[in-house]
Amino acid sequence: MKKIEAIIKPFKLEEVKDALSELGIEGMTVTEVKGFGRQKGHTEIYRGSEYTVDFLPKIKLEIVVADGAVEGAVAAIVKTAKTGKIGDGKVFVLPVENAIRIRTDETGDKAV
Amino acid sequence: MKKIEAIIKPFKLEEVKDALSELGIEGMTVTEVKGFGRQKGHTEIYRGSEYTVDFLPKIKLEIVVADGAVEGAVAAIVKTAKTGKIGDGKVFVLPVENAIRIRTDETGDKAV
Amino acid sequence: MKKIEAIIKPFKLEEVKDALSELGIEGMTVTEVKGFGRQKGHTEIYRGSEYTVDFLPKIKLEIVVADGAVEGAVAAIVKTAKTGKIGDGKVFVLPVENAIRIRTDETGDKAV
Amino acid sequence: MIKITTSKIRLLAAIASLAMLGAVISTLHAEDAPAPAPTPIAFTNAPVAAQNAFLLAAVTNGDPTPTNIAPVAIAGHNAWMMVSSLLVLMMTLPGLALFYGGLVRSKNVLSILAMCFGITSMVSIIWWAVGYSLVFGANFASPFLGGTENFFFKGVTSDPNTSYAYWVSQNIFAIFQLTFAIITPALIFGATAERLKFSALMAFVFCWMFIVYFPLAHMVWGSTGFMNGVWNAAAKIPAIDFAGGTVVHMSSGWSALILCLILGRRVEQSHAPHNLVMTFIGTALLWVGWYGFNAGSAVAADGVAANAFLTTTLATAVGAFTWPAVEWIFRGKPTVLGFCSGAVAGLVVITPACGFVNSTGAVIIGVLAGVIPYLACTILKHIFKYDDTLDTFGIHGVGGTVGALITGVLVDPSVNANLGGAPAVANGLAKAITDHSLVVAQAKAAGLTIVLAVVGTVVIAFVVKLLIGLRPSVEAEHQGLDITDHGEEAYNN
Amino acid sequence: MIKITTSKIRLLAAIASLAMLGAVISTLHAEDAPAPAPTPIAFTNAPVAAQNAFLLAAVTNGDPTPTNIAPVAIAGHNAWMMVSSLLVLMMTLPGLALFYGGLVRSKNVLSILAMCFGITSMVSIIWWAVGYSLVFGANFASPFLGGTENFFFKGVTSDPNTSYAYWVSQNIFAIFQLTFAIITPALIFGATAERLKFSALMAFVFCWMFIVYFPLAHMVWGSTGFMNGVWNAAAKIPAIDFAGGTVVHMSSGWSALILCLILGRRVEQSHAPHNLVMTFIGTALLWVGWYGFNAGSAVAADGVAANAFLTTTLATAVGAFTWPAVEWIFRGKPTVLGFCSGAVAGLVVITPACGFVNSTGAVIIGVLAGVIPYLACTILKHIFKYDDTLDTFGIHGVGGTVGALITGVLVDPSVNANLGGAPAVANGLAKAITDHSLVVAQAKAAGLTIVLAVVGTVVIAFVVKLLIGLRPSVEAEHQGLDITDHGEEAYNN
Amino acid sequence: MIKITTSKIRLLAAIASLAMLGAVISTLHAEDAPAPAPTPIAFTNAPVAAQNAFLLAAVTNGDPTPTNIAPVAIAGHNAWMMVSSLLVLMMTLPGLALFYGGLVRSKNVLSILAMCFGITSMVSIIWWAVGYSLVFGANFASPFLGGTENFFFKGVTSDPNTSYAYWVSQNIFAIFQLTFAIITPALIFGATAERLKFSALMAFVFCWMFIVYFPLAHMVWGSTGFMNGVWNAAAKIPAIDFAGGTVVHMSSGWSALILCLILGRRVEQSHAPHNLVMTFIGTALLWVGWYGFNAGSAVAADGVAANAFLTTTLATAVGAFTWPAVEWIFRGKPTVLGFCSGAVAGLVVITPACGFVNSTGAVIIGVLAGVIPYLACTILKHIFKYDDTLDTFGIHGVGGTVGALITGVLVDPSVNANLGGAPAVANGLAKAITDHSLVVAQAKAAGLTIVLAVVGTVVIAFVVKLLIGLRPSVEAEHQGLDITDHGEEAYNN
Ligand SMILES: Nc1ncnc2c1ncn2[C@@H]1O[C@H](COP(=O)(O)OP(=O)(O)O)[C@@H](O)[C@H]1O
Ligand SMILES: Nc1ncnc2c1ncn2[C@@H]1O[C@H](COP(=O)(O)OP(=O)(O)O)[C@@H](O)[C@H]1O
Numbered sequence A, B, C: 001m002k003k004i005e006a007i008i009k010p011f012k013l014e015e016v017k018d019a020l021s022e023l024g025i026e027g028m029t030v031t032e033v034k035g036f037g038r039q040k041g042h043t044e045i046y047r048g049s050e051y052t053v054d055f056l057p058k059i060k061l062e063i064v065v066a067d068g069a070v071e072g073a074v075a076a077i078v079k080t081a082k083t084g085k086i087g088d089g090k091v092f093v094l095p096v097e098n099a100i101r102i103r104t105d106e107t108g109d110k111a112v
Numbered sequence D, E, F: 001m002i003k004i005t006t007s008k009i010r011l012l013a014a015i016a017s018l019a020m021l022g023a024v025i026s027t028l029h030a031e032d033a034p035a036p037a038p039t040p041i042a043f044t045n046a047p048v049a050a051q052n053a054f055l056l057a058a059v060t061n062g063d064p065t066p067t068n069i070a071p072v073a074i075a076g077h078n079a080w081m082m083v084s085s086l087l088v089l090m091m092t093l094p095g096l097a098l099f100y101g102g103l104v105r106s107k108n109v110l111s112i113l114a115m116c117f118g119i120t121s122m123v124s125i126i127w128w129a130v131g132y133s134l135v136f137g138a139n140f141a142s143p144f145l146g147g148t149e150n151f152f153f154k155g156v157t158s159d160p161n162t163s164y165a166y167w168v169s170q171n172i173f174a175i176f177q178l179t180f181a182i183i184t185p186a187l188i189f190g191a192t193a194e195r196l197k198f199s200a201l202m203a204f205v206f207c208w209m210f211i212v213y214f215p216l217a218h219m220v221w222g223s224t225g226f227m228n229g230v231w232n233a234a235a236k237i238p239a240i241d242f243a244g245g246t247v248v249h250m251s252s253g254w255s256a257l258i259l260c261l262i263l264g265r266r267v268e269q270s271h272a273p274h275n276l277v278m279t280f281i282g283t284a285l286l287w288v289g290w291y292g293f294n295a296g297s298a299v300a301a302d303g304v305a306a307n308a309f310l311t312t313t314l315a316t317a318v319g320a321f322t323w324p325a326v327e328w329i330f331r332g333k334p335t336v337l338g339f340c341s342g343a344v345a346g347l348v349v350i351t352p353a354c355g356f357v358n359s360t361g362a363v364i365i366g367v368l369a370g371v372i373p374y375l376a377c378t379i380l381k382h383i384f385k386y387d388d389t390l391d392t393f394g395i396h397g398v399g400g401t402v403g404a405l406i407t408g409v410l411v412d413p414s415v416n417a418n419l420g421g422a423p424a425v426a427n428g429l430a431k432a433i434t435d436h437s438l439v440v441a442q443a444k445a446a447g448l449t450i451v452l453a454v455v456g457t458v459v460i461a462f463v464v465k466l467l468i469g470l471r472p473s474v475e476a477e478h479q480g481l482d483i484t485d486h487g488e489e490a491y492n493n
């Protein structure tokens, strides 16, 4: 089992979700985050004070999948989230040792 | 050391926290997230426009514990977070290589 | 590749970010979280009702870096985030198996 | 497709049958209108002295009867009463809705707004159809209910209804009074917040208006009212209530207590207000709007209104000072919710008194308002363990009762000549004031109000429970009423 | 450093050339003012009977002409009109801004606020310079535009302008009317929310005031206006519009439809309102402020204002009841947005009618307002697939049109004596009412309004598109107009 | 248990000793009231001509002295002054609280609300006890302080106080003036936001009212005031200040500058406003409420009020246009905060002038207001590096000073007959206007105001610092004042 963490542009969420659903991935968890990276922020001016916004709104997707499903999921995310412009985001893959579905106590691949 | 990530229903947070405290777990980090899964969302209608809400409010708990404490902690979470209804959530266990307490520079199991 | 997760006090974010930038770390992802730990919360009273706040506002930083950069990054975080007071937070290091830059399809160390 | 659920059918049935009942009751004693007054003369035909006396009376809210010229709507008074009416509407929308809405969890805030809006719209329709007439009509010649002559606002024109105001258009008066009929039931739902179904609310309020509000409002303010000490020479209980201590605050506060007892406690434990800034805005708008409520209750822009304006300001400011001061002393910190609570408590307690007490009285009332409701919300509530979610009983029930009684003690006839007017002399009010025994009549009025509110609420609540149920499912309570009752969420991105 | 971008130069050029155009057009037919009325006598020199008649007229908004004493500003009326003016200002700032702002995504909320504020400030300046005069001046002696005599508020003093009100200071009247000139264009931008550049908006509104608003307002309300049935004996279309069904709601609603068609659909698909509490507050303030709009349109605190106050309340409450009731029946749940929409629809539809119909008429109007705009927003919009973001056309365009027509059906001359006044008799309005044929004139007025709004908007929109462009880039639309147009974010920590 | 901390004891001690001081000072020169005017005759006993003159004066705010009939409270004026009072209260609660509250970080927003509420309640009590009398009393016969005769609102009834208004109830006048005494100190705390303890604030304001506000308000508006050019024939500085350029804006703005210098900079660096929508709502309510402030300062609903209404609207709109226009040109984008700032600056600068200038003057003032405070907030502040958190000095201090001076330049006696009244002739004001030398008196008044504000603030700040300290700990500043001072959080779930 792996956890895929994808940082994407907020307006791409629906598209990515739909692409993953089509792959049969039935669960994911979404967090609103702020990203700092190569994509330049902007300066906001409030009366006399300048305020530099380096942290841009991003969406973090977390999806735990069985090992075999990783590649397809990552490809789907990369494909749908791409705009080709800087700031499109990243996908990270992390190892997961176990998963449990709280409702049923199922564990492992069955739980995700 | 392992990181336990639990996605639970928001109103269960207090109960789960208390159960973990009883086990002697003294630290955890909580994030408000949105979950997509088997639990059905609902449709909201704003004047003429339908708006489907698939992402439901969930709480993500992150707890880093020594290897020996994983089992108990997971069991406690599963027990208290369970309502038996769809959408109860998941628990994931991930490997952690190191932990440092910023205040004291302690590392490893002592740091969590 | 490793993922560094740091839980820090909110007002330290700018400082930590600057320290990491100086190390040449160009990307990170930030989440507002609530932390539960040794740092005592406080009691709020709304008319007759007491309401205990155990969960304090914290910032979670996630930075994926090449293996060689881990040590320096962790040291920089620990140094700048430290106030010496309880509640300064933790740094966790997790293994990462792969990283992909969505924009360019680059993978591995080049992607972060 | 049309979704007609069982509960909806039951709700409609309940409403319909109560409408029948109301209509039947309301026409039972219908009689002819009282004999008309002697025909007045036209302004131009009156002697100059009478013309001038009439004009002076017009701009100072004097009594034009001696001139025998028919009073007309006068700009200054009409202007003030239009302003007052919109201010009291603003108290409910958005004032009260924000005050209450900020205090609940974010998943229930829309349910508060919907209740305020639902009550506003439904009560307006009832008021137009029968309510105004049942309260301010006269052809029942009854101390307990008005009459049928103004059903569907028949005869409610831009000319004054001289039973209530010489110089204000009756249609404005009718709307002004409507705004009171709106906010009163809306207050109740603070006590039951986060656990009462919207459909149950609507059915409850529908019945409550007929069974509690209309009779009570007539008794206190109707020209033939049972407890209308100032204006009804035949009042059996010569009590006074300037702007609604009994009618508005006691009736809603005691009904709230009963209803929250019947409902039981919420499923989830206590929580912090989701948005105190919202509650603060609501409080401020309540305060601002309350000038319409209190000074507007003079139904003129005269010296009595001016006095009510002054006393309202002082009592509120002192209440807002005292409550957080008490917190600071006993709890270590003055809170924003304490400021808000103290201000609202001050407003509640001064309401029945504002047109009858002087500035010193107002300051005393402010101090009481900062202490007694505070104790009710912090100690009484814990002792008896009722789940008065937003302290409607603690502030309106207790505060209203304190106000009704203290008015009898602090009354100062020098600020309001009507306290020595002909009706007050006839029914004993004037004497009670001189004797310092007015508090007895006030206690009787308060007692009668409590009985009516409690009994009415028990009966209605059980009927509604039987027909359509009061509480949402536990699941729904967890999810929040915004989604389950209204299919919406307050905050998105 | 000064950043002068091309688009800014183009914008300035556009504004400047239109200012020229406006100025030229507006002076084309300038003529001398009409012959002055016979010199009035001083109050102290008038006979006592005249003095008293004058005083009575003063406090009841009577006609002082027979006394031959020059009318002056009277406290009660001035007070009410100052209040009305600030209420209508409050409708835009913050009312409409919150109503609209809550419905957009959080990344576009500031752009709504900036549009409301930008229009308020720019239109105020235009109004002072030329607008007031072009609408309420007379020296063009034209049915289509006013005159030049009040450019830069020349002669706009604290004395009354007796062509419009005997007892209200002209400077207050000018500001009261300014608040209408502000809110009208601000309504338009609900339809184009989230995808119109701020610079394009400012240029559009600048032109729209000259081409659509000023002529239309003069036609309907100017003393020599083409469709001013009540006050212009020579009106060619003797239509009635008490507070702006055609001038305000139809003009903005139909312009909104055209502009949103020209713009095309938004890039991102439909979304939930970012803050329904905000929309609720906006709705409540619109309702409260609308009393200034409607009852203030009597330009006096008299019986006509009183009637408008009543009808406005009833229609709004009934609208707010009906819309969610329809939702409850057909969709299963009454929504808070439904309450808000129904209330606003009620306010829109009663606007032209409020001073001309009775309470029964108001209730009928409320029901229509809860049903017809509901259908427009839910069905019509889906059929024709225009992206009217916040339903400006559905509510103001459709509701305004319904209101204009239904006023012709429900008019009740007994609530407003002016419907039988000398001008109304001369131009045929009085007869049309007796004949029940007024709806024909109303339809003509509505048709003329639609033509003017549609043609004007098409022309202006294409000119602005050519000069500075209408839409932001797709990137900017994704990022949100708050950052791209104003460099700010609404919410931080 | 009761928690009595040392700081609380010190605070109480400070307040108590200052109360003593105030009381002592205030009775020092107490003398008998001035000789009463000749007994007026009753209305009914006056000749008809006098009656009619009296009635006309009543509804137009004329001078009834020639009729020798005692003036009474008149509906139209009372109505307007009640409205004005509640509008100015609304400026503080919730207006200013939201304007300031939106600009701070979310962890300090409640501290802003608590300060506004705390000041409102405490100042109300002081005002009732001694403040009103010290400002508007007369028995000290002093140009610097009023008298003791109205302590505890003795004699403040519904009859007019004819030294200030013929036709308005004195109790309304007293509350109207209270609302000014509330907002003035509340303005100060924009400059010190996010780093001043609540207890320090309360102690500071308590002293500041006695040392700065009461003397200054008497000097400018008291019937025996040192700088009351319009009404005091013996004024030494015949300056004019219609609604409080010196008393309200300069006094608070300069005090704010000094206090923020004494406090030092905040611990955390600059930040974005936490909720610009909140600031926008606050701005809009300030604008709406300011009509009570400015037009209400006529203390009548007359032509002077009407003119103030007009000039306030124009200056604000032009200010709101100019500030973002300057931003657009120099910075590339017009901001919502720019609109808000420009509107408030326009309101500030027009305040002393509103009843004395014409519409052209108002437009000029609007332009100045959009430019000069803008420069103060963006350039001056950076040069001198003071941490005026929310630009209280930049807008109120600088804007108020500009307003005070420019009023002397743009004054137009044709809009306000009082500028040529008997007192103005006696003290040289009338001549200064004809000579175009009024600006000298204005500069003197401004200078005196600055000296009083600066010296008073320095003294009080150091006393309070010594007794209870001004700043919270660095830890507390990081955590936010909401939790540390009030034990609450604004936003939860
Ligand atoms: N090393 C990293 N660790 C964690 N998150 C990162 C890292 N680098 C980038 N990110 C996230 O990815 C987002 C996009 O990265 P950015 O460098 O702006 O553009 P791109 O993805 O096109 O290279 C950032 O806003 C941040 O949230
Ligand atoms: N594969 C997954 N990866 C990450 N999070 C998941 C995954 N599947 C489910 N979740 C999270 O768990 C929550 C509950 O899952 P759901 O399928 O609705 O019900 P259940 O846990 O009862 O099977 C989801 O809302 C989502 O937040």
Ligand SMILES: Nc1ncnc2c1ncn2[C@@H]1O[C@H](COP(=O)(O)OP(=O)(O)O)[C@@H](O)[C@H]1O
Residues within 6 Å of the ligand: B026, B027, B028, B029, B030, B062, B063, B064, B065, B101, B102, B103, B112, C007, C034, C035, C036, C037, C038, C039, C056, C058, C085, C086, C087, C088, C089, C090
């Ligand atoms: N075992 C843990 N797992 C995850 N997060 C933790 C854990 N322990 C502490 N934290 C996070 O670190 C923060 C600081 O921890 P705390 O015990 O309060 O102080 P300190 O870091 O000084 O020991 C907590 O608020 C929480 O967010």
